Amino acid sequence: MSTVINTPKAAAKEVLKDASMVKQKEMMAAHYDRLTNAPKTGAKVAATFVPGNLNELLMCFDLVNNLPEVNAIQNGLRRTSGGFVLEAEKVGHSEDVCTYVKSDIGMMAKGNLAPNGEKFPNPDVLLLSYTGCFTFMKWFELLREQYKCETIMLHTPYMGDGKITPNMVEYMVKQLKEEVIPKLERVSGVKFDIDRLREYLKKSVKAEDDLVWVLQSAKNKPSPIDAYFGGIYYIGPIFGAFRGTDDAIEYYKFLREEVVERLAEGKGPVTPDGDMGKEKYRLVVEGPPNYTNFRQFWKMFYDEGAVVVASSYTKVGGTYDFGFRHNPDKPLETLAEYCLGVYTNRSLPMRIEMLSNYVKDYEADGLLINSIKSCNSFSAGQLLIMREVEKRTGRPAAFVESDLVDPRYFSAANIKNRLESYLQMIEQKRASGRAAA
Amino acid sequence: MDASLNRTSTAGVVARAQELFDDLSFTAAREWKAAKPGRKVVGYLPIYVPREIIHAADMLALGIVGGGDQLEVIHGDAYYQSYICRIPRSTIELGVSGRLDFVDGMLFPSICDVIRNLSGMWKMMFPGVYSRYFDVPQNYRDDVGGNYYVNELAELRHDLGELRGAPITDDELRASIALYNENRRLVRELYAFRAQKPWQAPAAEVYLVLRAGLVLPVEEHSTLLREYLAAAQAEERPMRDNCKIVLTGSFCEQPPLNLIKSLELSGCYVVDDDLLLVTRWLTADVPVEGDPLQNLASSFLHHSESTAAKYEPDEKEKGQHLVRAVNRSGAEGVIFAAPSFCDPALLDRPMLQHVLKDAGIPFIAFKYAENSGQMQPIREQAGTFADSIKLWSGA
Numbered sequence: 117m118s119t120v121i122n123t124p125k126a127a128a129k130e131v132l133k134d135a136s137m138v139k140q141k142e143m144m145a146a147h148y149d150r151l152t153n154a155p156k157t158g159a160k161v162a163a164t165f166v167p168g169n170l171n172e173l174l175m176c177f178d179l180v181n182n183l184p185e186v187n188a189i190q191n192g193l194r195r196t197s198g199g200f201v202l203e204a205e206k207v208g209h210s211e212d213v214c215t216y217v218k219s220d221i222g223m224m225a226k227g228n229l230a231p232n233g234e235k236f237p238n239p240d241v242l243l244l245s246y247t248g249c250f251t252f253m254k255w256f257e258l259l260r261e262q263y264k265c266e267t268i269m270l271h272t273p274y275m276g277d278g279k280i281t282p283n284m285v286e287y288m289v290k291q292l293k294e295e296v297i298p299k300l301e302r303v304s305g306v307k308f309d310i311d312r313l314r315e316y317l318k319k320s321v322k323a324e325d326d327l328v329w330v331l332q333s334a335k336n337k338p339s340p341i342d343a344y345f346g347g348i349y350y351i352g353p354i355f356g357a358f359r360g361t362d363d364a365i366e367y368y369k370f371l372r373e374e375v376v377e378r379l380a381e382g383k384g385p386v387t388p389d390g391d392m393g394k395e396k397y398r399l400v401v402e403g404p405p406n407y408t409n410f411r412q413f414w415k416m417f418y419d420e421g422a423v424v425v426a427s428s429y430t431k432v433g434g435t436y437d438f439g440f441r442h443n444p445d446k447p448l449e450t451l452a453e454y455c456l457g458v459y460t461n462r463s464l465p466m467r468i469e470m471l472s473n474y475v476k477d478y479e480a481d482g483l484l485i486n487s488i489k490s491c492n493s494f495s496a497g498q499l500l501i502m503r504e505v506e507k508r509t510g511r512p513a514a515f516v517e518s519d520l521v522d523p524r525y526f527s528a529a530n531i532k533n534r535l536e537s538y539l540q541m542i543e544q545k546r547a548s549g550r551a552a553a
Numbered sequence: 554m555d556a557s558l559n560r561t562s563t564a565g566v567v568a569r570a571q572e573l574f575d576d577l578s579f580t581a582a583r584e585w586k587a588a589k590p591g592r593k594v595v596g597y598l599p600i601y602v603p604r605e606i607i608h609a610a611d612m613l614a615l616g617i618v619g620g621g622d623q624l625e626v627i628h629g630d631a632y633y634q635s636y637i638c639r640i641p642r643s644t645i646e647l648g649v650s651g652r653l654d655f656v657d658g659m660l661f662p663s664i665c666d667v668i669r670n671l672s673g674m675w676k677m678m679f680p681g682v683y684s685r686y687f688d689v690p691q692n693y694r695d696d697v698g699g700n701y702y703v704n705e706l707a708e709l710r711h712d713l714g715e716l717r718g719a720p721i722t723d724d725e726l727r728a729s730i731a732l733y734n735e736n737r738r739l740v741r742e743l744y745a746f747r748a749q750k751p752w753q754a755p756a757a758e759v760y761l762v763l764r765a766g767l768v769l770p771v772e773e774h775s776t777l778l779r780e781y782l783a784a785a786q787a788e789e790r791p792m793r794d795n796c797k798i799v800l801t802g803s804f805c806e807q808p809p810l811n812l813i814k815s816l817e818l819s820g821c822y823v824v825d826d827d828l829l830l831v832t833r834w835l836t837a838d839v840p841v842e843g844d845p846l847q848n849l850a851s852s853f854l855h856h857s858e859s860t861a862a863k864y865e866p867d868e869k870e871k872g873q874h875l876v877r878a879v880n881r882s883g884a885e886g887v888i889f890a891a892p893s894f895c896d897p898a899l900l901d902r903p904m905l906q907h908v909l910k911d912a913g914i915p916f917i918a919f920k921y922a923e924n925s926g927q928m929q930p931i932r933e934q935a936g937t938f939a940d941s942i943k944l945w946s947g948a
């Protein structure tokens with residue numbers, strides 16, 4: 117399942133790329149081409165968010181899905197986000213607010229170029245899937261101001277009491293029927309066909325099954341995957357514009373086969389520097405990563421033999437590991453339940469429960485929180501989460517801080533120090549455990 | 554001076570309101586609870602809850618807006634990173650320090666992710682207290698958002714009925730709606746009066762009188778409002794050469810009282826604001842006939858304030874509430890005063906500023922925290938703004 121690729125950066129060195137990586141790269145490239153060619157092909161474009169991403173529904177209207185969060189991530193990884201954030205601040209956006217928004221707005225001001233170097237088309241519709249984060253509402257109000265296009269609100273109620281009530285589902289289905297679908301029909305000129313939606317949902321399930329299998333493979337020792345740094349790549353297709361497609365099915369099939377192989381060979385995760393060395397620490401991570409220094413951040417972990425076995429961030433675009441799958445028999449209800457269940461739409465007690473269970477079920481040494489300066493949805497309450505998980509699991513927790521795509525808030529020395537002392541703490545805990553035994 | 558003896562003067566009314574404001578132990582609410590066995594108190598945070606339902610359950614609706622600049626935050630900082638606003642940490646402080654130990658329930662409205670997450674923290678930290686995240690619809694159609702909201706209200710009604718030990722009847726709700734209608738009418742009257750004669754009703758006084766409504770039973774607060782209005786209308790006070798401004802962005806974490814005073818001292822009469830919006834959230838009387846929950850829902854959908862926590866479905870309407878507030882109150886400019894790290898206020902601000910720019914309305918902006926001590930920079934900024942407005946209007 118491997119292909120030899122010459123990467124431009126490591127021209128001298130031949131790097132082995134797994135088939136899934138090649139597949140994902142091709143998918144992303146084709147997707148960006150589809151987007152940037154939209155003005156030529158006449159394809160209509162919808163922008164929406166990763167949590168509450170209704171990709172199957174958008175496909176029913178032949179809409180191409182553009183996700184501004186993913187664009188911000190791309191800009192973070194390519195280190196262009198810092199300039200964009202400054203650009204947005206220059207025109208009056210506060211230094212205190214989510215840097216995804218500012219990266220997006222700054223990018224628009226600077227030509228709105230996609231990773232393929234072509235201009236992003238203006239969206240024909242903004243599907244404001246208001247799920248799990250307040251910022252989304254303002255973000256699309258800001259974009260609407262700019263693009264003057266149809267904007268559709270889909271409000272996902274918050275699971276404040278830790279449960280999905282019939283009232284919540286009915287409300288969402290009603291919004292889908294009365295607002296979202298008619299407006300998407302109007303914008304796209306395509307009539308809604310519920311059977312088409314069912315077909316896409318069936319495909320989603322296949323990919324979801326394989327994704328869950330891959331993420332849960334981290335229960336093995338050593339874990340064949342890194343469920344945070346590596347996990348971010350694994351969730352790409354299903355959280356982005358590919359859920360419900362054959363491409364996604366194929367991607368996850370490849371990925372699963374590769375993990376099966378790694379397991380059989382007793383290998384740990386693949387890192388940017390090749391196979392990871394011996395697994396020394398198993399961690400659960402809460403919170404999004406930093407993207408501007410992503411590799412450097414990851415390296416701090418694998419250099420120490422620390423592997424992330426479960427993470428909450430890989431559940432922001434859908435929580436599948438507790439059994440939820442899109443249900444083609446109840447196409448609209450299932451979209452509602454999908455939105456309701458995403459990680460950031462879960463109450464704080466639910467998040468604590470989930471992280472504590474991860475620590476136990478994945479036999480982790482403890483919980484590490486990467487707290488994002490400009491993300492209240494994740495960050496507000498994380499110190500309580502940390503203490504509670506520590507209390508419930510009896511395993512140590514730690515806290516580092518950075519930002520998603522604003523390089524000003526990534527302090528490598530600080531994070532490295534904290535991580536090292538955390539790992540030492542784990543060592544001490546192990547030693548005292550051994551002494552007591 | 555015992556202020557209660559002399560509530561025919563603005564000074565007397567304001568002294569009572571100030572006393573309530575200064576009391577971080579909520580003595581008035583405690584006394585209300587102790588006065589009759591079985592009484593219960595339900596706290597709520599900004600921005601809006603239907604207080605009518607709490608009142609209909611014979612409970613006191615207690616508005617909690619943080620700890621202000623007098624509360625020493627000892628424990629609260631251990632719960633929040635430095636890049637999160639201050640109101641949740643001071644609210645936690647109020648809880649952990651026992652100042653809210655008489656509160657039987659807490660409602661956390663859907664205003665932002667900080668208060669949303671605080672709802673879960675409260676459940677964890679105070680398991681004996683009824684805590685509820687209070688969601689409101691972002692869809693304003695009666696048959697969509699309306700239905701959802703009526704069911705949410707019914708759930709709240711049911712829960713509070715259980716807390717009381719007896720269900721809340723329609724008649725109880727209607728009676729409470731009538732009382733809050735009256736209260737809101739008085740608040741609107743006060744705002745209209747201040748817009749006309751801001752020197753007769755200084756912003757800090759209006760704020761304190763309004764703020765008293767967060768801790769007093771609605772009946773008493775209406776009396777206080779009437780007393781203040783009568784006194785403010787009767788007293789002649791000197792008019793200063795101030796410009797008139799609308800204050801916006803301060804709908805959650807409160808600016809220190811000194812900040813409000815500083816604005817007027819530096820030459821800006823506040824003629825409208827978005828402070829303590831819960832006191833006038835519903836902009837028209839809620840019908841007392843018919844189904845009370847339907848009526849509350851319909852008022853929320855069609856007759857409520859615009860603010861950053863609400864989605865504006867119509868792009869052309871975005872920010873127009875602010876232009877209307879300026880026109881209605883005869884203001885000459887807008888001051889954006891937002892708490893540091895406040896997502897709703899700060900994300901909304903650029904859009905509102907664009908609307909003001911298009912309407913030719915001048916504005917300035919700054920940030921604060923509830924415990925900001927240094928007023929000099931704000932005074933200077935507001936003073937310069939007032940001067941420039943005067944210069945501009947003279948030109």
Ligand code: SF4
Nearest residue numbers: 214249251491492493
């Ligand atoms: S979840 Fe956090 S990072 Fe994502 S849009 Fe909301 S505030 Fe920004």
Ligand code: SF4
Nearest residue numbers: 638665805806895896
């Ligand atoms: S001040 Fe702003 S960010 Fe803080 S709790 Fe209030 S609305 Fe939320």
